[in-house]
Amino acid sequence: MTTQPPVRLNMANVTIGFNQEEPLIECVDLEIRAGEIVGLTGRSGIGKTTLLRTAAGLVRPLSGSVECCCTADTRAEKGAIGLIPQRLGLVQHQTVGYNVLMGALAEANLLQTALSLPSKKMREETRSVIEEVGLADKTMESVNRLSGGQQRRVAIARAMLQEPDLLLADECLGELDAETARGIIELFQHMAKDHNMAILIVDHNPVRAKTFCDRVYQLRGRRLIPFEEEQSSPALPVIGEASA
Amino acid sequence: MNDRFSNTIRQIIRRPILRKLILLGIITVIVTNHLQITIWKLLDGWNNLQKLGSEAFPPDFTVLTERAGWTHPPCTFESDVLCSPAVVGMTQTLEIAFLSTVFGMLLSLPLAAMAASNLSPYWLSQSVRQLLAAMRVLPSLIWALIFVIVVGIGPLAGVLAMTMYTVGYLGKLQYEALEGVSKEPLEVARAMGLPRWQVARFFAIPEASNALISQALFMFEYNVRHGSVIGLVGAGGIGWYMNHYLSPFQLYDKVLALIIVMFVVVVIIDQISLSIRQRFMDGETHPQRARWRDIIPFFKIREVRN
Numbered sequence: 155m156t157t158q159p160p161v162r163l164n165m166a167n168v169t170i171g172f173n174q175e176e177p178l179i180e181c182v183d184l185e186i187r188a189g190e191i192v193g194l195t196g197r198s199g200i201g202k203t204t205l206l207r208t209a210a211g212l213v214r215p216l217s218g219s220v221e222c223c224c225t226a227d228t229r230a231e232k233g234a235i236g237l238i239p240q241r242l243g244l245v246q247h248q249t250v251g252y253n254v255l256m257g258a259l260a261e262a263n264l265l266q267t268a269l270s271l272p273s274k275k276m277r278e279e280t281r282s283v284i285e286e287v288g289l290a291d292k293t294m295e296s297v298n299r300l301s302g303g304q305q306r307r308v309a310i311a312r313a314m315l316q317e318p319d320l321l322l323a324d325e326c327l328g329e330l331d332a333e334t335a336r337g338i339i340e341l342f343q344h345m346a347k348d349h350n351m352a353i354l355i356v357d358h359n360p361v362r363a364k365t366f367c368d369r370v371y372q373l374r375g376r377r378l379i380p381f382e383e384e385q386s387s388p389a390l391p392v393i394g395e396a397s398a
Numbered sequence: 399m400n401d402r403f404s405n406t407i408r409q410i411i412r413r414p415i416l417r418k419l420i421l422l423g424i425i426t427v428i429v430t431n432h433l434q435i436t437i438w439k440l441l442d443g444w445n446n447l448q449k450l451g452s453e454a455f456p457p458d459f460t461v462l463t464e465r466a467g468w469t470h471p472p473c474t475f476e477s478d479v480l481c482s483p484a485v486v487g488m489t490q491t492l493e494i495a496f497l498s499t500v501f502g503m504l505l506s507l508p509l510a511a512m513a514a515s516n517l518s519p520y521w522l523s524q525s526v527r528q529l530l531a532a533m534r535v536l537p538s539l540i541w542a543l544i545f546v547i548v549v550g551i552g553p554l555a556g557v558l559a560m561t562m563y564t565v566g567y568l569g570k571l572q573y574e575a576l577e578g579v580s581k582e583p584l585e586v587a588r589a590m591g592l593p594r595w596q597v598a599r600f601f602a603i604p605e606a607s608n609a610l611i612s613q614a615l616f617m618f619e620y621n622v623r624h625g626s627v628i629g630l631v632g633a634g635g636i637g638w639y640m641n642h643y644l645s646p647f648q649l650y651d652k653v654l655a656l657i658i659v660m661f662v663v664v665v666i667i668d669q670i671s672l673s674i675r676q677r678f679m680d681g682e683t684h685p686q687r688a689r690w691r692d693i694i695p696f697f698k699i700r701e702v703r704n
Contacts, residue, residue, distance in 0.1 A: 210589040237589035243582035245604050256600060260590050267596055316590065 159188040161221070162320040162352035163209055168218030170201060170208050177216055178204055182378045184371070186352045188319065191342060193363030194356045195381060196373030202356045203240065205373070206322045209354060210237050222320060233260025236318030236351075240325045242309040244297045251293045253308050255280045257315030279315055287311045287341060303334035310341050314349070321345065323355040327362070339366045454650035461639075461655045470552055470638070483643075483652075484659045487629070487636030491660070492667075494556040494628075494635050495621035501557070502564025503614050506530075509565065510572030511598040516584060517576060518594065527573070533566030542628035553634030560621050560628065568617050575609040576602050612675045619664075619671045626660050636660050 163186040171177035178201035186192050196202050207213045208220060222235060236257075237243070244253050258276045259267065266272060272280075284293055287307040292300065297308055306326055313321050323342070327335045343366060345351045357363040360381050363370045370381040410416045462485065465478040473481035480486075512518050513526040536544075541559035549555050579602050587597040603610065629637020640656050643649040 207585070210585070212585055212588060232591035234591065235589045237586050239582040239585060241580070241582050243580075243584075243586035245583050245601055246580070247608060248604050252604070256587075259587075259592055259596060259600060267599070312586075318590075322589070 159190075159350070162186050162188055163354065164219075164221040165209065165215075166219050166221075168208070168220060169216040170205055170213070171216055172204075172213075174216055178376065179373060179378060180376050182218070184378060186320070186354055188350045188352050189346055190369070191346050191353045191355060191367045193360070193367035193370035193381070194354060194373070194378075195358065195360040195363055195370060198358075200373045202373055203324055205378075206237075206324050206354065206356060209320070210235055210322050233316055234319045236313040236316050236321040238306075238309045238313055238321070238323040238326055240328075242305055244305060244308060244312075246298055247296060249294050249296055250284060250289055250300070250308050250311075251280060253297055254284055254311045254315055257283075257312040260316060283311045283314045286314065288337075303330055303338070306330070306334075306338055307341070310338065310345075314341075314345060317349055317351070319352065321351050321353045323353065325356050325358060327355075327357055327359070335362070342366070450650060453648075454654040456651065457655040457658055458649070458651035459655045461652050462659065466639075468642070470634070483639040484636070484656055487639040487656065488659060488663055490553055490556075491625040491629070491635035491637075492622060492663075494553055494560055494633075495618055495625045497557045498560030498564050498621050498625075499614060499618040501561045502568050502617065505561070506565045506569035506572055507603070507610070510569045510576055511595075511602065513569065513573040514576040514598075514602070516579075516581065517598045517602055523573075530566050530569040530573075533562055534570065535566075536563075538563040538624045538628055539631060542631050542633035546632045551632040551634075551638075556625065556628050556633035556635055559633055560625060563624075564617055564621065567620075568613060571613045571617075572606075572610060575606045575613065578609075579605040615671045615675050619668055622667050623664055626664075 163184065165182050165184040168179075168182040168184075169177045170179040170182060182205065184192075194202055194205065204213060208215050209222065211220075211222060245256070255272060255276065258272060258280065262272065262276065266276075281290075281293070284290055287310055289304060289307055289311070292304065297305055300308065309326070313323075326338060326342075330338065342353055342355065346353050355363070355367065360370060360372065364381070371378050372381040410420070461483045463479055463482055465481045466473070466483045466486065469481065469483070469486045473486055475481050509526055509530060513523050513530060515523045517523075518526070538559055541562045542555060545555035545558040549558065576598070583601045583605055584597055587601045592600075625635045626637045626640075629635035629639070630641050632638060632641075636656055636659075640653050643652045643656070
């Protein structure tokens with residue numbers, strides 16, 4: 155008998171929004187297990203980002219329960235949740251190295267953070283994840299000087315260093331060419347498989363999401379429903395088409 | 399005739415700008431009368447100004463060359479110029495401005511992080527804002543008077559007075575800059591479960607670093623200008639030397655020379671500070687983080703030599 159991977163996010167009968175009378179999304183039932191990549195699609199302004207922020211514990215659900223990383227509370231333990239927002243949340247004017255090192259903050263002790271002195275292990279791990287995302291020559295470069303694709307790699311490297319149980323990524327693939335998007339998808343797959351991370355990723359392109367996600371959900375009419383291809387119209391270009 | 403007059407009045411009433419101007423004029427006349435300001439007093443003042451001008455011109459620049467044995471603290475240099483009232487006074491003013499900016503910045507930054515509504519709970523941010531507002535209520539001159547009473551005449555009173563004012567003033571500028579940072583890096587930190595102080599220290603403050611450095615430089619400029627005033631109540635700096643010449647001797651030519659020296663130094667510092675601040679300001683031309691080595695020529699010289 156095989157044991158199932160642990161549940162990293164469990165949303166049960168959750169109502170999401172800012173106003174009890176006019177919720178954005180109702181009756182959300184979503185379970186994500188370690189090693190899974192789950193896609194979330196839907197039109198702009200429907201509440202995808204708010205759902206992600208609710209899962210991250212940044213927005214309180216109007217009703218229902220959100221269990222993050224084995225704790226029956228929206229506040230998960232330190233470092234258990236990683237977030238890559240739509241505009242990546244990088245600290246501007248700081249270097250790639252600084253931004254990636256922020257991923258190690260959850261593990262750092264009080265003395266290290268108070269004196270801003272990362273341990274040798276932290277520095278080595280930072281260097282290694284920067285190499286993994288292919289930005290070794292940009293370590294001391296300011297993030298403002300990088301391209302959109304490179305900035306996404308920095309945000310992913312930060313999440314890799316953090317090694318959260320649950321990674322929430324908001325439209326990480328938007329406005330990228332097919333080749334760059336494929337590179338980033340490979341990084342997500344590597345994180346899910348090798349680091350046993352559960353990943354919830356928002357993607358505007360449901361057909362592309364189908365190609366790399368284990369499951370894809372769609373937000374439609376205030377409900378979260380499994381995505382089926384015939385519902386989507388018109389079909390958006392599948393990843394790899396452009397480069398083929 | 400009556401018709402023409404009433405027509406004019408009607409036109410005035412119809413035009414809101416004219417109505418407001420007339421109201422402003424009436425208030426100005428009432429306030430001037432209340433303060434008993436008359437044209438005769440102004441004419442008397444003109445006579446005094448002529449007398450002052452004749453005594454002050456030409457300015458006596460011996461304040462730059464003659465050694466003053468009464469400097470506080472005593473000057474130990476051999477050179478007369480280095481121990482002249484202008485050089486000693488201006489140096490003290492710059493030193494007071496520097497120390498009060500450094501101490502003020504160190505104290506105001508944590509307070510500003512506590513006052514920023516995006517970094518602190520409501521109760522804390524509101525109480526720290528009130529504290530900073532209270533520190534700003536008293537101008538630096540009144541703080542100087544208080545500290546002269548507490549620690550006695552001299553630059554220490556000046557440093558303490560300017561530090562208090564700097565904390566209040568710079569703290570407000572800083573918490574506004576911190577509140578203006580992008581919310582996304584802060585949400586990344588919060589999702590990670592980091593405590594508030596780490597969110598401020600590693601995400602908000604670095605994000606706002608350019609604005610914070612620019613504000614600190616502006617505050618140094620401001621402190622140099624105001625550092626000359628606090629000397630008038632005994633808190634050190636060039637103002638103290640001006641006061642020495644003003645009472646009881648009324649040596650206006652020496653005071654004018656000191657004012658000219660101060661003016662020149664303040665203009666030079668303003669220009670240097672402005673050019674440095676421009677390098678730290680956000681904009682299309684300087685999207686990257688400005689580094690001190692890009693600004694201070696000394697670093698460039700060293701790099702060339704290496």
